[in-house]
Amino acid sequence: MAKPPLILVSPGIERRGVEFLDLSICLSVKYDFAILQSGGIPVTAPATTDRAPLAESVRRADGLLLTGGDDINPDLYTDRLPRAVGKTVGMTPDGGRRDLRELQLIDEAFRQRKPLLAICRGHQLLNVAFGGDLVADIRRQVPGAINHQRLDKAGELVHEVALTAGSLLSKITGTRTLGVNSSHHQAVLRPAEPLVAVARSRDGIVEAMELNPEAARVVPFLLSVQFHPERLTERYAKHRAIFERFIQVCAQPKHREL
Numbered sequence: 001m002a003k004p005p006l007i008l009v010s011p012g013i014e015r016r017g018v019e020f021l022d023l024s025i026c027l028s029v030k031y032d033f034a035i036l037q038s039g040g041i042p043v044t045a046p047a048t049t050d051r052a053p054l055a056e057s058v059r060r061a062d063g064l065l066l067t068g069g070d071d072i073n074p075d076l077y078t079d080r081l082p083r084a085v086g087k088t089v090g091m092t093p094d095g096g097r098r099d100l101r102e103l104q105l106i107d108e109a110f111r112q113r114k115p116l117l118a119i120c121r122g123h124q125l126l127n128v129a130f131g132g133d134l135v136a137d138i139r140r141q142v143p144g145a146i147n148h149q150r151l152d153k154a155g156e157l158v159h160e161v162a163l164t165a166g167s168l169l170s171k172i173t174g175t176r177t178l179g180v181n182s183s184h185h186q187a188v189l190r191p192a193e194p195l196v197a198v199a200r201s202r203d204g205i206v207e208a209m210e211l212n213p214e215a216a217r218v219v220p221f222l223l224s225v226q227f228h229p230e231r232l233t234e235r236y237a238k239h240r241a242i243f244e245r246f247i248q249v250c251a252q253p254k255h256r257e258l
Contacts, residue, residue: 005062005250007040010102010122012069013047015093023094031067034230037240038247049100058108063115063221063250066102066122068228071186073099077133088137088185103129115221117246120184123209123224132192138185138205145203148182155231158182161207167198168223169208172245173238180207180227187226199225221249 009031017024025047035042043061046053058064071089073096074081081089092098102122106129109116118126124134138145150158157179163170170176178199188206191197194215199208209224210216223242232239 002251002253004039004041005247006060007035007042007063007065007247007250008045008057008061008105009035009042009065010045010067010098010105011047012067013092013094013098027067028230030228030230031065034233034240034243035065035247037233038243040247040250045101045105047094047101049097049104051104054101054104055108055112058105058112058114061114063117063246064105064109065246066105066116066118066125066224068120068122068183069098070121071136072121072125072128072134074134074136077128078136081136082140085137085140088140099125110219113219115246115249116219116223117221117242118224119230120226120228123226124186124188126224127188127192127195127209130192130195132195133189135187135189135205138187142187142203142205145205146201148187148201148205149185150182154181154183154228155235156181157232157236159201161199161201161227163208164198167208168210169198169225169242172223172241174241175238178238179236180225181231182227184226195224220252221246 011025011027014024014026032042070092073091135141160177160179163176191209194212195209196212197206198210207226211222229239229242
């Protein structure tokens with residue numbers, strides 16, 4: 001029987017942990033549950049910016065999952081952030097080291113041709129990794145935007161997104177309209193090449209990205225979503241299917257040998 005694929009999961013950072021109140025890694029158990037439910041085994045990426053152990057972690061894993069969390073350092077994508085908007089940005093407690101760590105993980109995933117699933121913050125950082133920019137505060141920068149900060153309903157469907165016909169996400173979910181949860185105040189402004197938007201909410205916010213067809217040959221699987229499917233897998237088959245397809249690709253022998 002084939003071994004379950006190992007999924008490298010990049011954690012968040014907390015200012016005070018439960019042991020000795022140290023700066024600590026943190027991760028919602030929902031990610032682990034979604035991976036386990038789909039047949040994978042989650043392993044946490046090391047809290048370092050040293051390239052060697054990060055590269056080796058990606059090599060030993062069969063796929064990479066980038067998770068949600070704090071805002072991304074705006075210096076990585078703009079030098080023209082309005083002061084009022086800048087006040088709403090809260091970077092990671094480790095001084096942006098998480099940004100640097102995950103940028104290296106993304107680079108290694110492409111270099112080693114490993115499947116990649118990026119969620120919420122990970123979706124945004126993926127765009128930054130390719131030179132793209134972000135909406136730093138949707139409420140202040142997108143006139144007429146719907147409320148995307150529904151933290152009170154993190155495990156519920158709060159609005160719909162329109163999916164591009166023929167896209168990977170549309171094929172996985174078997175639909176052109178997908179209900180999603182929403183707990184973010186930042187977003188992708190414009191997808192950077194070679195990324196393309198394949199889902200948008202009615203106010204134009206980019207809700208999912210994939211690689212363009214030519215670039216899709218570089219890695220066996222890439223999907224980034226602004227919503228949190230890991231919080232919906234137990235109740236909604238379409239969101240569970242996202243993790244199931246990701247794990248299926250990670251388990252394929254030809255990708256595990258790269």
